[in-house]
Amino acid sequence: MTTPFPIEAYLRSVAERVEPRLAALADARAPGGPPRLVEAMRYALLGGGKRMRPALVLAACEAHGGDASDASLAMRFAVALEAIHTYSLVHDDLPAMDDDDLRRGRPTVHKAYDEPTAVLVGDGLQSLAFAHLLASPDPAAAPLARLLAENAQLMVEGQARDMAGEHARLGEAEVMELMRTKTGALLAAAVAGGARCAGVPVEAAYPVGLKLGLAFQIADDLLDLTADAATLGKRAGKDAAAGKSTLHAVVGVEEARRRAEALLAEALAAIEPLGPRGEALRALARFVLARKK
Amino acid sequence: MTTPFPIEAYLRSVAERVEPRLAALADARAPGGPPRLVEAMRYALLGGGKRMRPALVLAACEAHGGDASDASLAMRFAVALEAIHTYSLVHDDLPAMDDDDLRRGRPTVHKAYDEPTAVLVGDGLQSLAFAHLLASPDPAAAPLARLLAENAQLMVEGQARDMAGEHARLGEAEVMELMRTKTGALLAAAVAGGARCAGVPVEAAYPVGLKLGLAFQIADDLLDLTADAATLGKRAGKDAAAGKSTLHAVVGVEEARRRAEALLAEALAAIEPLGPRGEALRALARFVLARKK
Numbered sequence: 001m002t003t004p005f006p007i008e009a010y011l012r013s014v015a016e017r018v019e020p021r022l023a024a025l026a027d028a029r030a031p032g033g034p035p036r037l038v039e040a041m042r043y044a045l046l047g048g049g050k051r052m053r054p055a056l057v058l059a060a061c062e063a064h065g066g067d068a069s070d071a072s073l074a075m076r077f078a079v080a081l082e083a084i085h086t087y088s089l090v091h092d093d094l095p096a097m098d099d100d101d102l103r104r105g106r107p108t109v110h111k112a113y114d115e116p117t118a119v120l121v122g123d124g125l126q127s128l129a130f131a132h133l134l135a136s137p138d139p140a141a142a143p144l145a146r147l148l149a150e151n152a153q154l155m156v157e158g159q160a161r162d163m164a165g166e167h168a169r170l171g172e173a174e175v176m177e178l179m180r181t182k183t184g185a186l187l188a189a190a191v192a193g194g195a196r197c198a199g200v201p202v203e204a205a206y207p208v209g210l211k212l213g214l215a216f217q218i219a220d221d222l223l224d225l226t227a228d229a230a231t232l233g234k235r236a237g238k239d240a241a242a243g244k245s246t247l248h249a250v251v252g253v254e255e256a257r258r259r260a261e262a263l264l265a266e267a268l269a270a271i272e273p274l275g276p277r278g279e280a281l282r283a284l285a286r287f288v289l290a291r292k293k
Numbered sequence: 294m295t296t297p298f299p300i301e302a303y304l305r306s307v308a309e310r311v312e313p314r315l316a317a318l319a320d321a322r323a324p325g326g327p328p329r330l331v332e333a334m335r336y337a338l339l340g341g342g343k344r345m346r347p348a349l350v351l352a353a354c355e356a357h358g359g360d361a362s363d364a365s366l367a368m369r370f371a372v373a374l375e376a377i378h379t380y381s382l383v384h385d386d387l388p389a390m391d392d393d394d395l396r397r398g399r400p401t402v403h404k405a406y407d408e409p410t411a412v413l414v415g416d417g418l419q420s421l422a423f424a425h426l427l428a429s430p431d432p433a434a435a436p437l438a439r440l441l442a443e444n445a446q447l448m449v450e451g452q453a454r455d456m457a458g459e460h461a462r463l464g465e466a467e468v469m470e471l472m473r474t475k476t477g478a479l480l481a482a483a484v485a486g487g488a489r490c491a492g493v494p495v496e497a498a499y500p501v502g503l504k505l506g507l508a509f510q511i512a513d514d515l516l517d518l519t520a521d522a523a524t525l526g527k528r529a530g531k532d533a534a535a536g537k538s539t540l541h542a543v544v545g546v547e548e549a550r551r552r553a554e555a556l557l558a559e560a561l562a563a564i565e566p567l568g569p570r571g572e573a574l575r576a577l578a579r580f581v582l583a584r585k586k
Binding site: 029032033034036037087088091094095096097115116117119120122123124126127128130131134135139141142143145146148149150152153156157159160161163164177 | 322325326327329330380381384387388389390408409410412413415416417419420421423424427428432434435436438439441442443445446449450452453454456457470
């Protein structure tokens with residue numbers, strides 16, 4: 001019998017490595033930047049969260065035998081990708097978008113500061129993500145930045161689909177496309193970018209990451225259905241209230257869960273041959289479905 | 294006596310070369326992207342404008358003997374930079390920001406479409422700008438993308454200063470810092486990026502571009518003061534109405550005009566040695582102050 005992988009401890013250790021670097025992104029702007037904007041960027045970047053995406057970058061890199069140390073390109077990519085994810089949360093929460101007051105148990109940026117600041121925090125974090133990644137002298141930074149930009153665009157398109165899908169009756173194919181773009185794209189970029197840092201072509205690792213991304217979103221929607229706000233750190237049941245389109249609304253809760261499990265099994269099968277080095281990545285993949293928030 | 298450079302015709306020819314490429318940025322998303330978002334991106338990108346920034350990129354490249362042809366990296370950079378500029382206009386016009394209904398004589402994106410679409414159009418255009426530039430196989434694309442990202446961040450910081458400066462009494466140094474970041478940074482990046490495409494280090498050309506950028510913003514604020522809406526294609530006198538901080542509000546109209554002329558003279562002196570190849574760049578520099586809108 002094998003000891004279960006300490007996934008919670010792994011995520012904590014990634015967070016402890018990534019968060020000082022996220023803080024540094026904002027702090028580097030402090031000497032000349034407008035104080036309130038810099039403070040709000042810091043607030044957004046250090047708002048907690050599981051740091052799933054950086055963990056996927058680093059674990060995917062390690063799984064393929066690459067360097068995921070603090071000074072590595074993989075770490076730089078992980079930080080840039082988390083900054084992109086953070087910008088998307090800040091903008092998604094805006095009154096004109098999902099209109100959320102609470103995120104990870106704290107006031108959202110436009111609540112803690114104001115709406116113009118939240119717009120600019122999101123805009124700036126996107127720029128900072130690319131500036132940070134491209135500050136690397138490594139020639140592999142450019143293809144990674146391209147991967148990030150293309151998937152950040154898909155994420156925006158997914159968010160547009162999500163807004164359009166509110167109170168509309170999307171079919172199964174449309175819901176899958178929404179999930180592929182809105183959440184799947186950036187998670188797939190995390191896995192593919194991490195693998196790329198170990199020399200694996202993007203095309204090889206992206207499909208595995210996408211399966212994980214889809215499983216993640218299905219699980220997220222199911223959590224919204226069943227968990228309470230105190231556990232989630234955000235308003236529960238808000239998807240249903242907003243008339244959001246989810247897979248479980250189309251195919252039913254049990255079938256949605258079954259699909260997520262099938263996607264996870266396919267992803268696990270693809271990373272099985274990586275052997276012991278892939279242990280953290282496999283544990284992260286399992287965590288996608290097992291998590292309670 | 295020399296024939297005056299045909300600056301209006303030059304700008305028209307740049308616009309005719311750049312606009313199909315801006316349209317293609319949006320159109321490339323059409324096959325799979327959400328139709329309304331793609332249409333709104335196209336609307337934003339083809340909203341007219343003088344295309345000053347792409348013209349500065351191409352003219353600066355030519356002035357230093359570089360390739361500014363349609364297939365060049367300079368053209369790719371010009372298109373990416375104009376997409377960044379366009380995203381900033383869409384977000385600046387939002388109700389939470391400057392709350393403008395009119396831009397270049399047409400309804401702003403959130404008026405022609407809706408507010409969530411305008412947020413996402415801006416977010417997506419920023420991603421597309423980097424994706425477009427980094428799709429080049431040229432190794433110089435990465436430093437250009439870094440230049441663009443860093444100055445896009447400065448632009449956001451300038452916009453934050455501008456919002457904070459409304460109905461506040463900024464001093465001269467603060468107004469100059471506002472202009473340096475909000476408008477100057479991206480114009481400086483245009484000149485420096487164009488020159489970089491011809492092999493000139495960014496540090497060498499950036500200060501010249503910044504002088505032009507500052508002259509441009511002073512002139513823009515003066516135009517807002519004196520022109521009418523029909524000429525400008527946007528609400529005139531809105532800066533004063535919004536209590537915006539301008540140089541002429543601090544040092545007076547005549548002194549502001551004198552400063553703009555001095556900045557222009559310094560920029561012209563720096564590009565004088567470039568000889569006949571620099572003719573378009575010099576004409577663009579003069580146009581910055583001579584323009585009526």
